[in-house]
Amino acid sequence: MKTHDSSPRHGIIKRFGNFLDDRTGWRALLHEALFERVPGGARWRYVWGSTLVFAFMTQVVTGLFLWASYSASGQTAWESVWYIQHEMAGGWLLRGIHHFMAQAMVILLALHLLQVVIDGAYKAPREVNFWLGLVLMMLVLGMALTGYLLPWDQKGYWATRVATNLAGIVPFVGPQLQQLILGGPDYGHHTLTRFFALHAGFLPATLVLFLVVHLALFRRHGLHAKQPITKPDGMFWPDQLLKDAVAMLAVMAVILGVILVPAVRTMLAGGDVATGELGAELGAPADPSQPYAAARPEWYFLFLFQFLKVFEGWGATGEFLGAIVVPGLVMGVMFLMPILGNWKLGHRFNVAFTLGLFAGVAMLTGLALDEDYAALWTDKSKLAEATRLLEETDGDEEKLLAAVGGDAKKASAIARQFPEVEKLRRSEAFLAAARAARADAERAAELAGRPERIPPGGALELVRNDPLSQGPRLFAQHCASCHSYVDPSSSDAGANVAKASAPNLHGFGTAAWVTGLLDPAQVAGPAYFGNTAHKDGDMVSFVKDDLQDADIWKPADIEAVIAAMAAEAGRGESKTPPATIAHGRDLIASDERCGACHRFGDNDTDLGTACDLTGWGSREWLVGIITNPAHERFYGDSNDRMPSFGKAVEGGIPPLTDEQIGLLADWLRGTWYRP
Amino acid sequence: MRGRNLTRSLVTTREKGMKPDTHAPAKDDSRRDFLAKATAIACGGLATLVPVAAGVCTFLDPLRRTSAAATFLPVTDLSAIPDDGVPRQFAIVAERVDAWTGFPREPIGAVYLRRQKGSQEVEALTATCPHAGCFIDLEPGSRSFRCPCHNSSFTLDGGIVEPSPSPRPMDSLECRVGENGQVAVKWGTFRAGIAEKVAGT
Numbered sequence: 087m088k089t090h091d092s093s094p095r096h097g098i099i100k101r102f103g104n105f106l107d108d109r110t111g112w113r114a115l116l117h118e119a120l121f122e123r124v125p126g127g128a129r130w131r132y133v134w135g136s137t138l139v140f141a142f143m144t145q146v147v148t149g150l151f152l153w154a155s156y157s158a159s160g161q162t163a164w165e166s167v168w169y170i171q172h173e174m175a176g177g178w179l180l181r182g183i184h185h186f187m188a189q190a191m192v193i194l195l196a197l198h199l200l201q202v203v204i205d206g207a208y209k210a211p212r213e214v215n216f217w218l219g220l221v222l223m224m225l226v227l228g229m230a231l232t233g234y235l236l237p238w239d240q241k242g243y244w245a246t247r248v249a250t251n252l253a254g255i256v257p258f259v260g261p262q263l264q265q266l267i268l269g270g271p272d273y274g275h276h277t278l279t280r281f282f283a284l285h286a287g288f289l290p291a292t293l294v295l296f297l298v299v300h301l302a303l304f305r306r307h308g309l310h311a312k313q314p315i316t317k318p319d320g321m322f323w324p325d326q327l328l329k330d331a332v333a334m335l336a337v338m339a340v341i342l343g344v345i346l347v348p349a350v351r352t353m354l355a356g357g358d359v360a361t362g363e364l365g366a367e368l369g370a371p372a373d374p375s376q377p378y379a380a381a382r383p384e385w386y387f388l389f390l391f392q393f394l395k396v397f398e399g400w401g402a403t404g405e406f407l408g409a410i411v412v413p414g415l416v417m418g419v420m421f422l423m424p425i426l427g428n429w430k431l432g433h434r435f436n437v438a439f440t441l442g443l444f445a446g447v448a449m450l451t452g453l454a455l456d457e458d459y460a461a462l463w464t465d466k467s468k469l470a471e472a473t474r475l476l477e478e479t480d481g482d483e484e485k486l487l488a489a490v491g492g493d494a495k496k497a498s499a500i501a502r503q504f505p506e507v508e509k510l511r512r513s514e515a516f517l518a519a520a521r522a523a524r525a526d527a528e529r530a531a532e533l534a535g536r537p538e539r540i541p542p543g544g545a546l547e548l549v550r551n552d553p554l555s556q557g558p559r560l561f562a563q564h565c566a567s568c569h570s571y572v573d574p575s576s577s578d579a580g581a582n583v584a585k586a587s588a589p590n591l592h593g594f595g596t597a598a599w600v601t602g603l604l605d606p607a608q609v610a611g612p613a614y615f616g617n618t619a620h621k622d623g624d625m626v627s628f629v630k631d632d633l634q635d636a637d638i639w640k641p642a643d644i645e646a647v648i649a650a651m652a653a654e655a656g657r658g659e660s661k662t663p664p665a666t667i668a669h670g671r672d673l674i675a676s677d678e679r680c681g682a683c684h685r686f687g688d689n690d691t692d693l694g695t696a697c698d699l700t701g702w703g704s705r706e707w708l709v710g711i712i713t714n715p716a717h718e719r720f721y722g723d724s725n726d727r728m729p730s731f732g733k734a735v736e737g738g739i740p741p742l743t744d745e746q747i748g749l750l751a752d753w754l755r756g757t758w759y760r761p
Numbered sequence: 762m763r764g765r766n767l768t769r770s771l772v773t774t775r776e777k778g779m780k781p782d783t784h785a786p787a788k789d790d791s792r793r794d795f796l797a798k799a800t801a802i803a804c805g806g807l808a809t810l811v812p813v814a815a816g817v818c819t820f821l822d823p824l825r826r827t828s829a830a831a832t833f834l835p836v837t838d839l840s841a842i843p844d845d846g847v848p849r850q851f852a853i854v855a856e857r858v859d860a861w862t863g864f865p866r867e868p869i870g871a872v873y874l875r876r877q878k879g880s881q882e883v884e885a886l887t888a889t890c891p892h893a894g895c896f897i898d899l900e901p902g903s904r905s906f907r908c909p910c911h912n913s914s915f916t917l918d919g920g921i922v923e924p925s926p927s928p929r930p931m932d933s934l935e936c937r938v939g940e941n942g943q944v945a946v947k948w949g950t951f952r953a954g955i956a957e958k959v960a961g962t
Binding site for chain 2: 160161244247248251252254255261262265266268269270271272274275276374375376377378379380381391394395397398399402403404405406409480512515516519563567729739740741
């Protein structure tokens with residue numbers, strides 16, 4: 087056996103290299119790895135495979151470091167990702183790279199596949215390697231799909247629900263398959279642990295295995311050169327590797343660009359950059375009981391999502407065709423490509439099929455985006471009339487004909503616009519849902535960042551107990567059928583307030599609200615008692631008559647009462663001098679003024695005639711009136727239509743729990759955590 | 762790897778004209794050869810099978826877990842459902858077990874309840890879309906239901922509005938109104954994406 091010269095003539099490094107080479111043969115291995123002939127010289131079109139390997143290695147590196155900080159369970163997944171994103175040094179960058187490199191990988195995969203098919207690199211003897219490539223592609227897509235769920239946010243949760251429900255319609259084994267994927271009959275801890283094991287264990291391990299064979303076979307066959315070869319051969323190292331490395335750097339630069347451009351924009355606009363906002367977004371924590379109308383898969387799966395809509399009206403068959411049969415057939419044809427390629431027109435067919443497939447995917451993706459974002463570029467003024475008429479006639483032909491004055495031609499022209507209007511409506515609903523989702527996400531991140539940190543029950547507990555998040559929902563569900571909640575300074579306040587049949591509760595408890603109540607022009611208006619049974623009540627006549635008598639009620643008195651009422655409610659610090667407030671309290675209590683009807687503090691007025699104004703607008707007072715407005719402390723027998731939300735008949739269930747009433751009261755009073 | 766090195770060293774010895782390697786394995790009879798191979802495969806296979814079997818067994822455990830049988834759960838009071846024929850959404854709150862975590866009271870889903878004018882009967886529809894399991898919304902104006910995921914539309918009584926990607930109407934739930942006005946719903950989940958209403962996830 088030949089051994090290296092180990093005489094001291096050589097340097098220590100050289101000698102150590104020789105020592106290792108004698109025992110491992112590493113030089114031959116390295117030579118084998120790098121000194122590969124590139125027929126016709128290095129070319130840019132050969133870089134896709136190498137950039138894919140680079141992208142995968144990036145995912146391995148960033149993924150392992152993310153793993154070191156991630157915790158897969160229902161109460162810790164979102165929380166640990168939030169911590170990575172918002173608290174850990176450079177966590178946003180690490181997550182951002184992992185998130186966007188996953189998307190880059192899908193694009194690179196498409197380019198690699200396109201190049202291989204167009205160049206005919208799948209033909210004999212490279213068939214097996216082409217098949218291996220297709221398997222690798224499915225593994226990458228599988229990793230993308232499983233990775234989407236891991237942050238356990240609303241976005242990932244609802245998108246995955248759709249995907250796993252589709253698994254359930256696979257013939258024969260569907261339900262069992264679904265149960266295995268979910269790790270039980272429902273979504274929970276084990277869905278996460280399984281997806282994580284797939285995403286970071288099974289799938290990448292399998293991928294590495296296939297990748298090794300893929301590369302070994304690639305070396306065995308040599309590079310499939312694009313014909314005709316006009317230039318002299320080059321070497322893989324350094325000719326092709328130089329181009330590869332430049333491409334890798336370019337990919338990385340694009341990824342960094344995507345992550346950092348928003349920051350640069352903010353800085354140019356003179357704002358402060360919050361690094362937690364950069365890179366991959368994190369939605370609100372997953373909540374199975376909270377609808378998520380913005381549910382969409384990641385953009386590279388949008389085409390499949392849209393494809394399902396093609397089968398509208400086909401029922402279960404359509405679902406089966408769209409989600410399983412057609413994608414299965416497409417994959418089948420792709421697997422057959424190397425064999426089809428042997429026929430005379432086979433290669434042309436393969437190229438046409440692949441291009442057609444890519445065009446179809448691009449078209450479906452475009453359609454999906456257009457449906458969701460149409461409202462951004464649709465000219466609403468053109469559809470204004472059709473929108474109004476659809477609202478009025480509900481799409482009924484006869485009503486429409488009557489509405490346009492019997493003009494049949496115009497009616498049919500309008501009717502033709504109805505689908506456009508529907509599309510616009512859906513798009514607006516989606517955009518609103520997406521905005522709401524972003525607001526929820528920001529709020530959840532804000533709550534998680536409280537000094538008290540996230541409770542052991544997880545961030546969902548925080549969101550569910552947050553007046554700012556839950557108040558508007560509870561109000562919409564239980565109060566908004568009568569009450570309005572409209573900022574009087576907003577542009578369409580008038581119309582929105584007029585629609586309601588009970589007072590506008592925006593700013594309830596503030597001096598401004600009381601000022602409106604004591605304004606003769608407003609008290610019988612829709613923002614106060616105008617649309618209620620108290621429209622002609624004692625309070626309205628008091629404001630309209632008694633209060634206008636300037637001999638008794640000096641303007642300063644009224645202002646003192648307003649200040650005292652606001653002080654009772656205790657929403658925020660008051661600038662009014664304490665003496666004025668004390669004067670106002672005296673006026674309220676006095677049996678010649680408000681106290682004639684209202685109980686206040688320890689005045690002697692009986693309950694039951696009018697609301698007790700003690701602590702008016704305070705949390706306790708609001709909880710009380712929402713719980714039972716017919717209590718003698720509030721409206722008693724003269725209660726108009728307001729239900730008792732916290733009271734139920736014996737053994738029954740109240741419409742709202744004590745916690746929910748508390749949330750509503752806090753929200754109405756504007757009391758919630760602010761950073 | 763070892764085999765290749767071995768061959769290479771054999772070749773070099775032969776080339777250098779040294780005497781043949783006396784340690785080279787003798788040419789065996791095929792019977793002994795077969796036995797050795799079979800035993801090797803059996804032993805190795807068996808040894809590998811043990812950890813794989815243990816892993817697969819645990820991995821398949823979820824198949825043994827079934828969702829709780831549909832039971833009547835109290836939802837709300839009759840007074841909370843106005844008799845105007847418009848569905849109202851209510852949360853289903855119940856205890857829930859997620860593997861090792863037990864939640865004493867958690868919203869586990871939602872139903873739409875509605876009541877016709879003057880009627881004491883309540884109709885209940887689950888808010889989970891029979892198409893792919895998304896959360897069905899009530900359209901603004903409460904004229905119909907719509908699922909935000911794939912635009913399946915349903916009438917207020919849960920019927921399909923064609924064309925729809927959904928294979929079946931919204932899933933109705935059994936509903937019971939107690940003497941004290943307590944509304945209870947027989948809560949259950951149904952398989953998505955198929956034409957029949959079958960219990961399951």
